[in-house]
Amino acid sequence: MRDRTGRESLYVPSCRFGLYLALRHWCRPGGRVLMSPVNDDVIFFVVLAAGLRPVQAPLNARHGSIDPAAVPDALWQKLSAVLTTNLYGNPDPAPALRARCDALGIPLIEDAAHAIGSRVPGGRAVGDYGDASVFSLSKHTGAKTGGFLTVADPARRAALEEARDDLLLPSRAGSELAYALRPYAEAGVRGLRLARAARAVPRLLGMAEREAIRMPLRAAELERAVAGAPALGPFHSWVRVDMHTYRITPGAARLRRTVRLLDRLDQRLAAHLDGTRRLLDSPWGSPGTGSVQPLFRVPLLVADRDAAIAALARRRITTGYLYDPPLDDYASELFTDPSPDPAPARWFARHALPADPLKAEQVLAVLRAEGIHPAEGVAAGLVGPHRDGTGD
Numbered sequence: 001m002r003d004r005t006g007r008e009s010l011y012v013p014s015c016r017f018g019l020y021l022a023l024r025h026w027c028r029p030g031g032r033v034l035m036s037p038v039n040d041d042v043i044f045f046v047v048l049a050a051g052l053r054p055v056q057a058p059l060n061a062r063h064g065s066i067d068p069a070a071v072p073d074a075l076w077q078k079l080s081a082v083l084t085t086n087l088y089g090n091p092d093p094a095p096a097l098r099a100r101c102d103a104l105g106i107p108l109i110e111d112a113a114h115a116i117g118s119r120v121p122g123g124r125a126v127g128d129y130g131d132a133s134v135f136s137l138s139k140h141t142g143a144k145t146g147g148f149l150t151v152a153d154p155a156r157r158a159a160l161e162e163a164r165d166d167l168l169l170p171s172r173a174g175s176e177l178a179y180a181l182r183p184y185a186e187a188g189v190r191g192l193r194l195a196r197a198a199r200a201v202p203r204l205l206g207m208a209e210r211e212a213i214r215m216p217l218r219a220a221e222l223e224r225a226v227a228g229a230p231a232l233g234p235f236h237s238w239v240r241v242d243m244h245t246y247r248i249t250p251g252a253a254r255l256r257r258t259v260r261l262l263d264r265l266d267q268r269l270a271a272h273l274d275g276t277r278r279l280l281d282s283p284w285g286s287p288g289t290g291s292v293q294p295l296f297r298v299p300l301l302v303a304d305r306d307a308a309i310a311a312l313a314r315r316r317i318t319t320g321y322l323y324d325p326p327l328d329d330y331a332s333e334l335f336t337d338p339s340p341d342p343a344p345a346r347w348f349a350r351h352a353l354p355a356d357p358l359k360a361e362q363v364l365a366v367l368r369a370e371g372i373h374p375a376e377g378v379a380a381g382l383v384g385p386h387r388d389g390t391g392d
Helices: 015-026 041-049 094-104 154-167 173-191 195-204 219-227 233-239 252-263 265-280 305-314 327-331 343-351 357-369
Strands: 008-012 032-035 053-056 081-083 108-111 132-136 147-151 298-301 352-355
Touching: 008 015, 008 154, 015 041, 015 081, 015 108, 015 132, 015 147, 015 154, 032 041, 041 053, 041 219, 041 233, 041 327, 053 327, 081 094, 094 108, 147 154, 219 233, 252 265, 265 298, 265 357, 298 343, 298 357, 305 352, 305 357, 343 352, 352 357
Parallel strands: 032 053, 032 081, 081 108, 108 132
Antiparallel strands: 008 147, 132 147, 298 352
């Protein structure tokens, strides 16, 4: 990763763990962090765990990127940091955000979990602008574990490594065995066409942590956790969702498989790029003005997202990485400062259908066969580039 990014890199067991490290290192508790309201709720809880107050940003309705021009000047003055999302791999306007952060003397932290192969208009890679940038190996590589924290200032690496090691939990033999066997179990489930039954088992056993897109907020319990921040412990039940090994030291088998998959990253990115082009060229696609990126998921904009999800499910195509409702509607003003312009985020969250570019042809065939209509804003050309003129 140091060779790929040109930056000092630190291995972390998960992207969420890397973000916590970065936020604790660069931000004093009590500060405010600008972030996207269309984001995984786990990241929202990571910000709270770092002792910080999330501030929801206005978005570009085309693909859910932060819109810096829509952030009021008075709000900029209250911020301690900016956290990007690069949703599904679409780059946030990093040059504009970097300029704002420099003018205010605050850090820019890039969450590049979805964007390990994406570039900002002008050619620089996502992750090249932040004081710290965090990459996930769970996404494009398919490793389902691990990530990297990269830093602009190499002198900071030693302190971050020490903080990482202090927070890591010991490796567990059972966890490593489950990780080693998981690819074979998943292949068996696919071969026997038992995917629906496999998804039902955790729910029947009471192990499912999400019954809806957002996990339960549990406001009273969350208030007590916030009082104990900064610390990961009080937030463990939220931060661990979908990845219970997020802060566990990886074993040798996990690292060997991760290295093998990382070695194939460029081939995977090429496949994602090809599928992204196909999806963006469809009636549901919303291509930007910049070059096409190897998106992790392509946010097709459909009139009835729930109907589209159901149609895909009937063909055994699962839709994941949905982030609806926006975080300010989900968490309320008790836990976050709401967006000064919430309408674009609500529109995008309601209409975005994250499509796997590796299944582009199957997804498009289902949408055509089922008569799924594009969202009205797409058909009418109402969703456009960033208001600050930076495009996509």
